Amino acid sequence: MSAFKSYKTTCSYCGVGCGIIAKKDPKGVITVEGDPDHPVNKGMLCSKGMNLHHVVQDKSDRILYPEMRWSKGHDRQRVSWDQALDRAVSVFSTMIDKYGSDSIGFYVSGQCLTEEYYLVNKLTKGFIGTNNIDTNSRLCMSSAVVGYKQALGEDSVPVAYEDIELADCFMIAGANPAWCHPILFRRIEAHKEKNPNTKIIVVDPRKTQSCDIADLHLQILPGTDVILYNAIAKRLIDRKRIDKSFIANHTDNFEALKASLQSVSLTEAAKTCGITIAEIKKAASYIGDAKGFITLWAMGLNQSSIGVNKNNALLNLSLLTGHIGKPGSGPFSLTGQPNAMGGREVGGMANLLAAHKDLSNDHHRREVSNFWGGKEISAKPGLTATEMFDALESGKLKAIWIICTNPLVSLPNANKVEKALKNAKFVVVQDISHRSETVEYADLLLPAAGWAEKEGTMTNSERRVTYLNKVVDPPGEAISDSEILWNFARRMGYKGFDYSSVEEVYKEHCILTKGTNIDISGLNYNRLKVEGSFQWPVPENTHSGTSRLFENKRFYTDTGNAKFVVPRFTKPTSEMITEKYPLILTTGRVRDQWHTRTKTGKVNRLLTHIPSPYLEINRVDAYLHKVKDGDIALVESKRGKVQVKIKVSDAINKGVVFLPMHWGKVLGNDFGRANNLTTNIVDPISKEPDFKFSAVRVTKFVKP
Ligand code: SF4
Numbered sequence: 001m002s003a004f005k006s007y008k009t010t011c012s013y014c015g016v017g018c019g020i021i022a023k024k025d026p027k028g029v030i031t032v033e034g035d036p037d038h039p040v041n042k043g044m045l046c047s048k049g050m051n052l053h054h055v056v057q058d059k060s061d062r063i064l065y066p067e068m069r070w071s072k073g074h075d076r077q078r079v080s081w082d083q084a085l086d087r088a089v090s091v092f093s094t095m096i097d098k099y100g101s102d103s104i105g106f107y108v109s110g111q112c113l114t115e116e117y118y119l120v121n122k123l124t125k126g127f128i129g130t131n132n133i134d135t136n137s138r139l140c141m142s143s144a145v146v147g148y149k150q151a152l153g154e155d156s157v158p159v160a161y162e163d164i165e166l167a168d169c170f171m172i173a174g175a176n177p178a179w180c181h182p183i184l185f186r187r188i189e190a191h192k193e194k195n196p197n198t199k200i201i202v203v204d205p206r207k208t209q210s211c212d213i214a215d216l217h218l219q220i221l222p223g224t225d226v227i228l229y230n231a232i233a234k235r236l237i238d239r240k241r242i243d244k245s246f247i248a249n250h251t252d253n254f255e256a257l258k259a260s261l262q263s264v265s266l267t268e269a270a271k272t273c274g275i276t277i278a279e280i281k282k283a284a285s286y287i288g289d290a291k292g293f294i295t296l297w298a299m300g301l302n303q304s305s306i307g308v309n310k311n312n313a314l315l316n317l318s319l320l321t322g323h324i325g326k327p328g329s330g331p332f333s334l335t336g337q338p339n340a341m342g343g344r345e346v347g348g349m350a351n352l353l354a355a356h357k358d359l360s361n362d363h364h365r366r367e368v369s370n371f372w373g374g375k376e377i378s379a380k381p382g383l384t385a386t387e388m389f390d391a392l393e394s395g396k397l398k399a400i401w402i403i404c405t406n407p408l409v410s411l412p413n414a415n416k417v418e419k420a421l422k423n424a425k426f427v428v429v430q431d432i433s434h435r436s437e438t439v440e441y442a443d444l445l446l447p448a449a450g451w452a453e454k455e456g457t458m459t460n461s462e463r464r465v466t467y468l469n470k471v472v473d474p475p476g477e478a479i480s481d482s483e484i485l486w487n488f489a490r491r492m493g494y495k496g497f498d499y500s501s502v503e504e505v506y507k508e509h510c511i512l513t514k515g516t517n518i519d520i521s522g523l524n525y526n527r528l529k530v531e532g533s534f535q536w537p538v539p540e541n542t543h544s545g546t547s548r549l550f551e552n553k554r555f556y557t558d559t560g561n562a563k564f565v566v567p568r569f570t571k572p573t574s575e576m577i578t579e580k581y582p583l584i585l586t587t588g589r590v591r592d593q594w595h596t597r598t599k600t601g602k603v604n605r606l607l608t609h610i611p612s613p614y615l616e617i618n619r620v621d622a623y624l625h626k627v628k629d630g631d632i633a634l635v636e637s638k639r640g641k642v643q644v645k646i647k648v649s650d651a652i653n654k655g656v657v658f659l660p661m662h663w664g665k666v667l668g669n670d671f672g673r674a675n676n677l678t679t680n681i682v683d684p685i686s687k688e689p690d691f692k693f694s695a696v697r698v699t700k701f702v703k704p
Pocket of ligand 1: 014047
């Protein structure tokens with residue numbers, strides 16, 4: 001018999017959701033390998049997933065016990081859990097009594113497990129009585145959520161990964177899955193290898209690694225996406241390459257879309273987008289010829305001042321061609337985080353309600369508050385991610401509780417975030433690692449268990465729920481986020497938090513979904529452990545899950561039809577470039593780093609690929625701005641500056657520069673923190689920040 005014990009779990013990085021087998025030796029040392037039976041990755045793992053065990057083994061950076069500042073301006077000191085939670089209760093109760101429930105907020109993460117996400121939403125919306133609970137998922141997919149709701153009636157990803165092997169045309173828009181969703185990309189690549197006639201269109205202002213398999217790279221200028229998709233739509237309509245029967249029987253608002261496209265000129269569109277008319281025509285002909293057409297998109301669309309409009313315009317292409325609710329077809333937004341989808345299930349944002357119920361619907365709010373047995377849920381949406389930090393800065397929000405995220409590096413306009421944290425009356429940080437720069441501002445620091453140190457569930461990009469096993473005990477006095485939350489809630493005197501296990505939280509979540517479009521009342525831990533992962537809905541305990549939505553062509557809108565939404569804005573309402581700030585900064589990920597590097601930054605093997613931040617700049621711009629490859633440049637915007645190494649490249653358009661978003665403090669200063677530069681502009685509906693468009697200037701750095 002092997003001395004190793006094996007545990008099935010899921011990767012805690014991207015939304016692909018690869019299955020992992022963690023093996024533990026008798027000394028408690030763990031190693032990981034891809035789960036060959038998991039339908040997502042079939043044994044494969046990317047570089048990040050392969051090195052997950054190093055994150056668990058290396059405890060040198062871990063927060064091991066609660067720490068507290070007895071008063072502002074003093075160092076934090078080690079305290080017991082009782083002292084820490086009593087302090088949290090005393091401060092939050094005082095704030096609520098003195099300033100009202102809306103004076104406090106919770107800011108959480110798409111890396112939280114579904115049970116944790118559920119609990120913090122129940123606590124905030126159902127008991128504290130404020131909807132000031134938002135998540136860093138606001139920064140990556142809130143525009144997609146709105147797009148889906150407007151077009152399909154609900155936030156529902158219709159596609160499954162198995163559709164990849166059935167499609168013959170892909171449009172990868174504003175995404176670089178080769179680096180950011182590697183195993184998903186590997187499946188597309190393998191499919192293309194087997195079926196060379198499969199067409200792949202990549203839309204991106206940068207020539208990324210995903211272009212390696214592209215038949216057509218539409219290297220558009222930043223922000224011109226809607227113009228491109230409208231031009232393709234117009235071409236499809238003009239050439240009669242649309243699905244008339246689907247449009248007539250299963251959609252609304254086609255005539256309005258058609259009318260809005262009347263004035264679209266391919267010549268103008270090509271000029272504005274910086275591509276050729278022939279390229280637009282080619283894209284339309286690939287899509288028009290397709291038997292199975294999948295659009296895949298991520299932050300390039302969502303993180304924009306017109307992110308919702310970009311989603312609307314792209315979704316229209318799937319509806320025009322009837323490529324939804326059938327094999328190998330559909331609009332597929334990729335989630336960046338492992339449990340962004342689980343967070344959406346539990347209503348993990350300031351404007352959402354648990355179980356995909358509607359915060360603005362009186363009946364839904366009553367239903368949820370009756371189920372929870374707490375306060376009446378407020379109809380007023382809470383503060384979103386950036387609004388929360390604005391309110392901290394202005395003093396409207398007094399206290400914030402930050403869980404599993406590092407806003408000091410990940411939010412836009414980081415210097416403003418820093419001011420907000422300094423100005424806050426009380427900051428709680430609940431996390432695993434001292435590597436998070438936000439920890440510095442914690443008045444109360446709570447040690448949480450990390451991946452493999454707790455059990456729970458997550459839902460990946462294709463609605464697949466997977467159980468994560470606990471493999472090892474957390475170090476020091478760290479406990480799971482669920483335990484921290486329910487301990488706090490009990491001390492606040494709230495009824496309904498007397499759970500004895502995380503499984504009980506999951507059961508409650510599943511019951512609340514009964515009868516909804518995301519019904520998972522047929523799921524439980526036992527099924528997930530024994531039978532593996534399931535795609536929702538799973539309404540019965542004999543139900544095997546739902547790989548594809550809308551096969552019956554009934555959508556979740558009032559009419560049952562999908563809706564064409566005419567994008568309100570075609571051109572971005574982003575910051576304008578000027579003579580002083582003539583370049584457009586776009587930010588994004590690199591292959592081997594994850595978010596703000598609190599985990600990947602400590603794995604040596606992951607540092608070999610790209611060890612430090614860099615500014616990618618076109619050769620012509622480098623010449624014009626007098627910088628050379630390898631120079632240290634000063635990059636400035638109206639909000640701040642960074643010093644960063646120059647990488648001259650032909651892969652990026654003239655007029656655009658790229659800076660990875662991962663780095664915070666390097667060598668003790670904020671040398672490469674991209675968000676020193678980014679704007680506060682957000683999409684007016686989704687409130688997702690415009691990370692892909694900030695005006696900057698680049699000069700060679702000269703030591704003062
Ligand atoms: Fe993890 Fe994503 Fe890599 Fe899969 S593709 S191993 S989920 S980081």
